[in-house]
Each structure stands twice: as structure tokens, then as C-alpha cells.
Amino acid sequence: MTIELKLSRSNRVYCLGETVEGKIITIFASPVSYQKIIISLTGTVNLQVKGGVTGVIESLYGVVKPICIIKKSMELASSAGKLGPGRTEINFSFSLSSEKKSGYDMFYETFHGGNISIQYLISADVTRGYLHKALSATLELIVEHDKASLIQAPISPELTSFFITQDTQKHQLLPELSSGRFQVSGKIYTHCSLSEPLSGELIVEASAVPIRSIDVLLLRVESILTGERIISDTSVVQITQVADGDVCRSMTLPIYVMLPRLLVCPTVLNGPFSIEFQVSIVVSFKSELSKLYPKFDLQTPRPWLASLTLPLRVFRTT
Structure with missing residues (x-):
């Protein structure tokens, strides 16, 4: 039956x-x-x-x-x-x-x-x-x-330039990195259609410490209004590796991330709740300290990580 x-x-x-x-x-x-x-x-x-x-x-x-x-x-x-x-x-x-x-x-x-x-x-x-x-x-x-109700005309792209150096970090990097020169520059579209990939590029201009990997994290920020209080929670939706190993300096690396449909929706900024998104560029260095933490979260600041987080607006077009 x-x-x-x-x-x-x-x-x-x-x-x-x-x-x-x-x-x-x-x-x-x-x-x-x-x-x-x-x-x-x-x-x-x-x-x-x-x-x-x-x-x-x-x-x-x-x-x-x-x-x-x-x-x-x-x-x-x-x-x-x-x-x-x-x-x-x-x-x-x-x-x-x-x-x-x-x-x-x-x-x-x-x-x-x-x-x-x-x-x-x-x-x-x-x-x-x-x-x-x-x-x-x-x-x-x-x-x-x-x-x-969809956006008919194409939205002017919001191309955001970014720089990651030892001076942009909130935590103390490795001494050898701080004493040498480290800079990663790039640009990424921070206005992204739900049906299109998140794209951009980055360049490792200099790094005194060998790089282990470069990853792009898609973050989701869910906020709920209860009474007079707003409760927010940030979680990692997707991790995309851009580079593996100590990449060549001054070489352009493309960023190409497909958005998972059911886990991502157009940005919601009104009502009793909100759903927002962020994109984080994370550079991991080869370090003996990382061996002490075989399992760690790329979103959590560590002495062998350098990262930068940007707000991301997601919309839908025809």
C-alpha cells in the first residue's frame, strides 16, 4: 500500500x-x-x-x-x-x-x-x-x-580590489613573515548573480614564508530578531581551493566559485530575519605550528593564516 x-x-x-x-x-x-x-x-x-x-x-x-x-x-x-x-x-x-x-x-x-x-x-x-x-x-x-520581479537590466559590476599583508591582520603572524615582505593583491566581484559564478583574480606579489594553499571561503550570516535582540550566526557554506603549494610570485590566479543553490539565496535584509553572505580569502603558510592542529577551522584566526573578508551581495537576474 x-x-x-x-x-x-x-x-x-x-x-x-x-x-x-x-x-x-x-x-x-x-x-x-x-x-x-x-x-x-x-x-x-x-x-x-x-x-x-x-x-x-x-x-x-x-x-x-x-x-x-x-x-x-x-x-x-x-x-x-x-x-x-x-x-x-x-x-x-x-x-x-x-x-x-x-x-x-x-x-x-x-x-x-x-x-x-x-x-x-x-x-x-x-x-x-x-x-x-x-x-x-x-x-x-x-x-x-x-x-x-527579477532584475531585467544588468547590474553594474561591483569589482572590489583587496590587499592582504601582515599589517592587515588582527593577530600576530609568524616572526619570519612579519620581518619579511608579504603581500597578496587582487580583485573580486562583490555583487554576484545567483545563477553566475563568483569570479575574480589574485596575485601573490611577495611572501617571505612558503605558502601551503590559498582558499576562498563562502560565508553565510544568518540573523534572527527576537524581542529587542538580534542573534547572528556565521557559518562556512563552501570552501574552494584557488592554489595548492607555494605558488609562483606575480602570477595571476583566477577565482571561480559556483554558488550552491539550496544553501544560497538572494540577500535578505528586512523583516524579522536576514540572510547575508561574505567571501573570505585565506592564505595558509607552511609552518611547524600548523602540525600541532591537524584539524582546524580556516575561519578561525591562526598564526599561520592570513585572511581578508569582504561583504557579498547575492541577487537573481533573468
Whole structure:
């Protein structure tokens, strides 16, 4: 006895305002009586702070409530009946449109973060009366902005130049690095389309200490407003290695990073929460000190790391 949902699009990606079409598929060994067959869609923003924020976790669970974006249902069969044995397909379709709630008339794209998740779920329920458990199936939609609200004209690129030296670091670098010359320069686009790679370039102009690797970190900053307090959490979404080993000096190294769709969404800066992004350039040096820490976080300042973090605005274009 199985029930499943299948959509007309295999990638399950839909834009606001489009029609979602699909079918409920049931496979039974014998006829099954039902009271109703209902298809429903819910879209919610779930807010919570997981481990790592001490002193406020307990209060957050009682204060932060999910934000409803979409909530609609449709009866495919409103009166009692029977589903025959074998395979049965029941077609459905509905328009994907947002509902304006008091205080929240924003539409948000599908997103899965550490503390914030934006999810759209289709559910099919076959109710069978009081003595039988209802049969149900759930499937997630990947929802994006409607084409009318997307940026039509190309945004002027925000090309940001950067320099990394021993003077730009907040922690004490290795003595031999501080006594010699170290400089990494480059440029990177800090306005990035969600459908395009994050690009740029960098040059190691000089380094008194051999370089072990150069990495680009994509960081996500999730902030939640609870009462009069804003709780923020920064996490590493993706690490892309630009260079391995002691690279040649004065050679241009390209930066090319593809953004993971479900873990990244257009930057959100309003409402009871915000989702922002940053890009960090991290240079690791060959050092005996690093052997004392076989497992370490590139985001955490260490004496054998030099880094620079820049804000990154993510948007969507046609």
C-alpha cells in the first residue's frame, strides 16, 4: 500500500505565479475506501538557533515563530469513494501565489541554512475515517521569484580590489613573515548573480614564508530578531581551493566559485530575519605550528593564516 507525489517537472523548480501540475499515484493490493482526497501547499520560514549560542537558546524556542508564506488546500475528492487495486493516478494543478500576511508581504525563495530555512511542501492526504490511518505523501518544491520581479537590466559590476599583508591582520603572524615582505593583491566581484559564478583574480606579489594553499571561503550570516535582540550566526557554506603549494610570485590566479543553490539565496535584509553572505580569502603558510592542529577551522584566526573578508551581495537576474 503506497502513495506518492509526482510533478510534471523533474527538477521541481517553479517561479511565483506559475501553475504547478502533477499527480497523486497510489498502488494498492486491494480496493481502499476513502472519505476525502486533499492536496495542500504550505510555505514557511522556520527560525531557530541551534547549539553554539549560549544563554538565549531557551528563550528563542519560545519566542520565534514560523512565518507563513503560503497556505492553501484543494479537495480533489470531497465525497466518499473507493480507490481500486493496482496503480491509480489522480491529476492536480494549482497556481503558485503568495499570501500577504499582516506585517509580512515579502516572498522568499527556497533556502536551507543552519538557523533559517525557507521551505515549500506539497502534501497529499487520503482520509479514511476514524478507524483507519490516513495515507499521505509529501514533496518539496524549489521555489524562485517570478520573472516579472527579477532584475531585467544588468547590474553594474561591483569589482572590489583587496590587499592582504601582515599589517592587515588582527593577530600576530609568524616572526619570519612579519620581518619579511608579504603581500597578496587582487580583485573580486562583490555583487554576484545567483545563477553566475563568483569570479575574480589574485596575485601573490611577495611572501617571505612558503605558502601551503590559498582558499576562498563562502560565508553565510544568518540573523534572527527576537524581542529587542538580534542573534547572528556565521557559518562556512563552501570552501574552494584557488592554489595548492607555494605558488609562483606575480602570477595571476583566477577565482571561480559556483554558488550552491539550496544553501544560497538572494540577500535578505528586512523583516524579522536576514540572510547575508561574505567571501573570505585565506592564505595558509607552511609552518611547524600548523602540525600541532591537524584539524582546524580556516575561519578561525591562526598564526599561520592570513585572511581578508569582504561583504557579498547575492541577487537573481533573468
